Amino acid sequence: MTVIEETNNITKTHVLIFPFPAQGHMIPLLDFTHRLALRGGSTLTITVLITPKNLPFLTTLLSAGVNIETLILPFPSHPSIPSGVENVQDLPPSGFPSMIHALGDLHAPLLSWITSHPSPPVAIVSDFFLGWTHHLEIPRFVFSPSAAITCCILNTLWIEMPTKVNDDDDDEILEFPKIQNCPKYPWSQISTIYRSYVHGDPAWEFIRDSFRDNAASWGLVVNSFSAMEGVYLEHLKREMGHGRVWAVGPILPLSGNDRGGPTSVAVNHVMSWLDAREDDHVVYVCFGSQTVLTKEQTLALASGLEKSGVHFVWAVKEPIEEDSTRGNILDGFDDRVAGRGLVIRGWAPQVAVLLHRAVGAFLTHCGWNSVVEAVVAGVLMLTWPMRADQYTDATLVVDELKVGVRACEGPDKVPDSDELARVFADSVTEKQKERIKAVELRKAALDAIQKRGSSVKDLDGFIQHVVSLGLDQ
Incomplete structure (x- = not known):
């Protein structure tokens, strides 16, 4: 593998990229890598x-x-991860910490590769679940696929290690007074990994140290932009004690249609179906790559869509084999909503759908990738957070940015179908102030990635800094 190339007699600076094997983490970091290669190719x-x-x-x-070169390293064996599994999507949520710990066993082979390389990388950019890469004898830049506010909260949790007053009260409120503008959250909405932490367990101590290494790393790259999260980006700079925090978002995908999975509806059909609809009158419904609704939630959502009278596109997850009660839809639903509803079983071309002129609202689980894509599209978000940082994203979207309205909350909550119908109808018929704000935020997002935009300046600043690391060697 050739790792040194000459352009105008200048030796190129070598950078290593290490994504975490979860679809929602890999895609934004690989999209960032593409942008990095285009912008810093010379x-x-x-x-x-x-x-x-x-x-x-x-x-x-x-x-x-x-x-782009590739470095392929065998996935380490781990007692909690079945043989052949290398992606979080193939594990239950409880397997997430095991994946973090298992990947830590790549430290030795990766360090060996770095130290024996004829032109070793001067820096590594790795996902924020890979904090141990801070200890590879080269500067480590954290890549956050989540919001800047999430980084602030995670750093506070794992460094200060707050505890509940009443162990049995999941509704007890946790505050973050050092983080300006930060909302308060009940413990039930705090990071599942943090709440699962077991003091004294070597596996969990590794995970704790890995998160702490994020705050100690050389720098941070965030898929966000200053007009959206300026206060939290500034907090991170103060907290980390330097200015090496770069907001390079919104990181747009390589393509809107070519990175999904199996689907029941051809992409061209989806787009032509939308072409026949009025501007801003379609509700798009999707809950990301991992969330599967319960049967009761699915039925309530189907009923709400049916009662609302709105036009909609609904990406429905297939049932999970171990539990046939999940992911099912009302018998005959497709026929009853024919003409105004398009049901997609499996993957949907989300970026392309959101950007279509006909789509005016988006019922979302508030994963950060979905939030960023909705912001770029200028679409009103109807929030239904389920877990992890989705609660944080929802409060940012609804309470601070004011580009969304609450539809439901929680992995076990079954929404009232009549209320859901009202939310759907209002989202595409009322001139809500949130829709106006969404359009304004879209302009700010697009401005950030224009030639002289804040995110382009930050990307150039990051490249210049990395190159300077190579010159210092």
């Missing part, structure tokens, strides 16, 4: 570390006409 050589079964995720990037 000065950077980029290697992406991947495990064998996740190599298909690189297909689009490797075929994009940019110079």
Whole structure:
């Protein structure tokens, strides 16, 4: 593998990229890698570390006409992870910490690769679940696929280690007074990994230290932009004690249609169906790559859509084999909503759907990728957070940015179908102030990635800093 290239007699600076093997984490970091290669192609050589079964995720990037090398390392065996599993999508939520811990066993082979390389990388950019990469003898930049406010909260949790007054009260409120503008949250909405932490367990101590390493790392790259999260970006700079925090978002995908999974409806059909609808009159419903609604939630959502009278596109997850009660839809629902509802079983071309002129509202679980994509589209968000940082994202969207309204909350809550119908109808018929705010935030997002935008300046600043690390060696 050639890792040194000459352009005008200038040796390129080598950077290593290490994504965490979860779809919602890999995609934004690989999209950032593409942007990095395009913007810094004359000065950077980029290697992406991947495990064998996740190599298909690189297909689009490797075929994009940019110079990207790959480093394939075997996935470490782990007693809690079945043989052959290398992606969080193939594990239950309880397996997430095991994945973090298992990947830590790549430290030795990765360090060996770095130290024996004829032109080793001068820095590594790795996901915020890979904090141990801070200890690889080269500067480590954290990549956050989540919001800047989430980074602030996670750093506070794992450094200060707050505890509940009443162990049995999940509604007890946790405050973050050091973080300006930060909302208060009940313990039930705090990071599941943090709430699961077991003091004294070596596996959990590794995870704790890994999160703490994020705050101690050389720098931070965030998929956000200053007009959206300026106060939290400034907090991170103060907290980390330096200015090496770069907001480079919104990180747009390589393509809107070519990175999904199996689907029941062709992309062209989805787009032509939308073409026949009025501007801003379609509600798009999707809950990300992992969330599967219960049967009761699915029935309530179907009823709400049916009662609302709105036009909609609904991406429905297939049932989970171990539990046939999940992911099912009302018998005959497709027929009853024919003409105004399009049901997609499986993957939907979300970016393209959100950007379509006909889509005016988006019922979302508030995963950060979905939030960013909705912001870029200028679409009103109807929030239904389920877990993890989705609660944080929802409060940011609804209470601070005011580009969304609450539809439901929680993984076990079954919404009232009549109330849901009202929310759907209002979202595409009323001239809500949130829709106006969404359009304004879209303009700010697009301005950030224009030639002289804040995120382009931050990306250039990041590249210049990395190059300076190479010159200092």
